[in-house]
Amino acid sequence: xxxxxxxxxxxxxxxxxxxxxxxxxxxxxxxxxxxxxxxxxxxxxxxxxxxxxxxxxxxxxxxxxxxxxxxxxxxxxxxxxxxxxxxxxxxxxxxxxxxxxxxxxxxxxxxxxxxxxxxxxxxxxxxxxxxxxxxxxxxxxxxxxxxxxxxxxxxxxxxxxxxxxxxxxxxxxxxxxxxxxxxxxxxxxxxxxxxxxxxxxxxxxxxxxxxxxxxxxxxxxxxxxxxxxxxxxxxxxxxxxxxxxxxxxxxxxxxxx
Amino acid sequence: xxxxxxxxxxxxxxxxxxxxxxxxxxxxxxxxxxxxxxxxxxxxxxxxxxxxxxxxxxxxxxxxxxxxxxxxxxxxxxxxxxxxxxxxxxxxxxxxxxxxxxxxxxxxxxxxxxxxxxxxxxxxxxxxxxxxxxxxxxxxxxxxxxxxxxxxxxxxxxxxxxxxxxxxxxxxxxxxxxxxxxxxxxxxxxxxxxxxxxxxxxxxxxxxxxxxxxxxxxxxxxxxxxxxxxxxxxxxxxxxxxxxxxxxxxxxxxxxx
Numbered sequence: 001x002x003x004x005x006x007x008x009x010x011x012x013x014x015x016x017x018x019x020x021x022x023x024x025x026x027x028x029x030x031x032x033x034x035x036x037x038x039x040x041x042x043x044x045x046x047x048x049x050x051x052x053x054x055x056x057x058x059x060x061x062x063x064x065x066x067x068x069x070x071x072x073x074x075x076x077x078x079x080x081x082x083x084x085x086x087x088x089x090x091x092x093x094x095x096x097x098x099x100x101x102x103x104x105x106x107x108x109x110x111x112x113x114x115x116x117x118x119x120x121x122x123x124x125x126x127x128x129x130x131x132x133x134x135x136x137x138x139x140x141x142x143x144x145x146x147x148x149x150x151x152x153x154x155x156x157x158x159x160x161x162x163x164x165x166x167x168x169x170x171x172x173x174x175x176x177x178x179x180x181x182x183x184x185x186x187x188x189x190x191x192x193x194x195x196x197x198x199x200x201x202x203x204x205x206x207x208x209x210x211x212x213x214x215x216x217x218x219x220x221x222x223x224x225x226x227x228x229x230x231x232x233x234x235x236x237x238x239x240x241x242x243x244x245x246x247x248x249x250x251x252x253x254x255x256x257x
Numbered sequence: 258x259x260x261x262x263x264x265x266x267x268x269x270x271x272x273x274x275x276x277x278x279x280x281x282x283x284x285x286x287x288x289x290x291x292x293x294x295x296x297x298x299x300x301x302x303x304x305x306x307x308x309x310x311x312x313x314x315x316x317x318x319x320x321x322x323x324x325x326x327x328x329x330x331x332x333x334x335x336x337x338x339x340x341x342x343x344x345x346x347x348x349x350x351x352x353x354x355x356x357x358x359x360x361x362x363x364x365x366x367x368x369x370x371x372x373x374x375x376x377x378x379x380x381x382x383x384x385x386x387x388x389x390x391x392x393x394x395x396x397x398x399x400x401x402x403x404x405x406x407x408x409x410x411x412x413x414x415x416x417x418x419x420x421x422x423x424x425x426x427x428x429x430x431x432x433x434x435x436x437x438x439x440x441x442x443x444x445x446x447x448x449x450x451x452x453x454x455x456x457x458x459x460x461x462x463x464x465x466x467x468x469x470x471x472x473x474x475x476x477x478x479x480x481x482x483x484x485x486x487x488x489x490x491x492x493x494x495x496x497x498x499x500x501x502x503x504x505x506x507x508x509x510x511x512x513x514x
Contacts, residue, residue, distance in 0.1 A: 120377070124496045133489035154496075161490060196510045229506065230513065232390035233418060238502070239381045239411075245499040246506045249486065252505075253453045256487065 001052070002071040005078045010071070013049070013089070014080040020145040023094070029147035031090045032082060034058055039157040040092055047091040051076045054087030062088075081149035094147065097163045100174055102136025103180055109251050110182065110205035112138045114170055114219045116240060117211055119144045123154025124241040125208075130158040131249035133255075137164040140172055140219075169206075174222040177205050184223045186215055187247060189237055191228030198227060200251040208244050258309070259328040262335045267328070270306070270336040270346070278400040280351070286404035288347045289339060291315055292321025296414040297349055298477045304348040308333045311344030319345075321513035338406040351404065354420045356430055360437055366508050367439065367462035369395045371427055373497060374430030374468055376401045380411025381498040382465075387415040392514075394421035395430055397476075427464075431479040434462050441480045443472055444504060446494055455484060457508040465501050 016024050016030055023029050028046055031037055037048075048068040050059050050113070055068060068088075076085055102109065111134050116122050122144045129137055146152060152159050167173045174184055180201040184203060187195075207223055209215035219224070229238060229246055238246070259267060272279050273287055285303055288294055294305075305325040307316055312325060325345075333342055360367065368391050373379050379401045386394055400423070401408060409416050424430045431441055438504050439460040444452075464480055466472035477483070486495060486503055495503070 014327035093511045103277070124499060127492065128495060128499050130490040131486075131488040131495055156493070158490075158492060194513070196513075229388075230509070231388040232509070233387040233413060233415075235384065235388035236413070238385060238388055239498065241496065242381060242385050243503040245495070245502055250510075252487070252489070256453075257375055 002069060002075055005075055007075070009069070010075055010079050013091070013174045016091070017079070017081045017149055020148065023145070023147050027094050028091050028150060029094055030081070030149060031092050032080060032088065032151075032154060033086045034062075034088055034151070036153070036157060037062060037088050037090050039110065039160055040090055041160055044093040044160075045090050046093055049076070049079065049089045051087035059088070087121075095163075097136070097165045099138065099165050099167055100176070102138070102163050102165060103177055103182065105135045107201070107255075108135045108203045109133060109247065109248070110136050110138065110177065112170060112174065112205055113143050114140050114206045114207060114215050114225060115210040116208070119148040119151040119241070120154045121211065121239070121241045122146055123151035123159070125244050126155040126158040126164070127164045128241065128245045128248060130162045130243075132252045134248060135163065137162060138170070139164060139166045140170050141166055141168055170219045172224050173209070174205070174219070177220070178224070183225070184221045185225045187218065187221035187243055188214065188226040188228055189225035192226050193225060194230050195247055196250055197225040198225065200254050204251055206244070206247050208240060211240050259326060259332055262332055264332070267336050268328070270348070270374060273348070274336070274338045274406055277405065279400070280404050284316045284351050285302045285348050286351055286409060287338070287406060288349050288409060289345065289406070290343045291319075291345055291463060292343050293410070293414060294319060294347050296417055297347055298417055301350040302347050303350055306336065306346045307334070308344035312506065316345070323358065325448055325455065328339075346457040349446050352420075354393070354422045356395065356422050356424055357433070359395070360434055360439065362392045364458070364512075365392045365439060365460045366505070367434065368396065368501065369427060369462055369507065370400050371397050371464060371472050372467040372470075373400045373465070375497070376407040377411045378496070378498045379403055380408040381417075382501050383412040383415040383419045383421070385498065385502045385505060387419045389502075389507060389509045394419060396421060396423045397427050398423055398425055426449040426477050431462070431464070431476070435479070435481070440482070443477045443480035444500060445471065445477065445483040445484045445485055448483035450482060450484050451487050452504055453507055455458065457481065457511050460493050461508055463501070463504050465497060468497050474506060
């Protein structure tokens with residue numbers, strides 16, 4: 001039982017909660033709460049921490065082939081990112097995908113995120129992408145970190161299943177998509193064409209921009225078509241996760257028809 | 258210039274930030290930031306607070322027929338709900354709508370929210386509803402407060418324009434909708450029919466449930482049809498704001514066709 005917050009392992013966890021760079025150096029991220037921990041693929045769990053109370057009540061229901069490290073409630077509160085910690089936290093190995101592999105499915109459906117900043121939005125987009133059958137999410141290096149604890153929570157488990165990759169140059173990646181015959185649509189407030197007038201049954205990629213500023217010029221220029229979501233009232237724009245959801249589910253709708 | 262955080266007006270603002278009940282007693286809510294303050298209908302501004310710096314730089318650009326009360330930066334930080342306050346805050350009169358009036362448009366498009374808890378989600382739903390041309394949002398009394406500062410921010414201004422009403426009994430209100438010939442659809446994970454197989458060109462209302470538990474039985478039972486959003490992968494559900502967005506924009510799509 002770990003009883004001190006100055007324990008070296010606990011200190012490392014606190015750093016992993018805060019620092020994106022350390023998570024990437026170690027190749028891990030943190031997952032909290034019973035529901036999320038249950039969804040982790042067993043082979044990716046590196047370490048498991050529980051309070052004694054959690055272990056007695058629910059720990060045995062977790063079918064993980066690894067004995068947990070027990071910690072006191074005080075230590076757990078200290079290492080947790082949440083206000084009301086449940087008493088279970090896992091250190092999980094990050095996934096690795098190659099950009100080329102994500103483009104290679106026959107009727108590929110892709111999402112490209114340019115400088116998305118809100119961690120909650122980003123997690124929600126992953127959750128929605130999995131549900132819409134997206135094959136891969138491509139993120140510019142300056143997007144929020146999907147392994148941020150708030151993003152991980154917002155994915156509701158999609159983080160373990162939705163393929164994604166951070167890339168250095170979105171224009172390069174989009175260029176490769178076009179070589180493979182993927183139609184590239186930029187979501188744009190001034191897009192000439194309504195999003196629901198396009199045919200998404202073939203290979204499709206959407207470009208989604210930053211919450212405040214939209215797509216960078218050099219990214220937007222790579223698109224084949226600029227599309228807009230027609231809006232009523234005096235609304236100027238939609239939340240990025242909602243806009244992405246409407247586009248992704250339009251693909252899903254057309255493909256089911 | 259107000260220089261002390263123990264000034265009675267400042268104390269009242271701090272209470273208004275925190276307490277839903279006080280906001281409702283006073284019939285007001287708070288709005289921060291240049292962009293949001295610019296969208297307030299002039300006749301609804303009750304009081305305006307600014308730092309001297311904000312007033313000099315941007316205060317005159319605000320075309321509001323009211324001289325602001327100036328406060329020191331320390332006092333402003335104390336009264337603000339945000340981490341990096343911009344230096345402008347308005348006390349705004351709440352709107353009042355009657356449930357019956359919101360149902361009376363010819364091809365009405367309504368949203369009914371049952372025990373929605375996340376303030377950010379709620380604000381995002383208002384923002385999306387305005388953009389989708391929703392005529393009215395009906396909320397159960399135990400939903401989050403749309404006048405919560407976080408909700409207000411998430412509406413991005415829709416709070417000033419999107420008609421809505423909190424009601425004591427959703428089943429009673431849904432009953433009235435049905436009397437008026439409005440088709441009532443319950444969004445449900447186990448809905449028998451895909452959402453995009455229905456015709457929403459006539460009078461339409463959607464019922465959206467709590468983030469974790471969905472619709473209460475007595476609310477769901479009032480629906481004419483249970484619809485689901487078909488999902489791929491192992492996703493169990495969508496974020497409430499994303500799900501509501503997909504449904505509302507399916508209405509908008511069908512009506513534009």
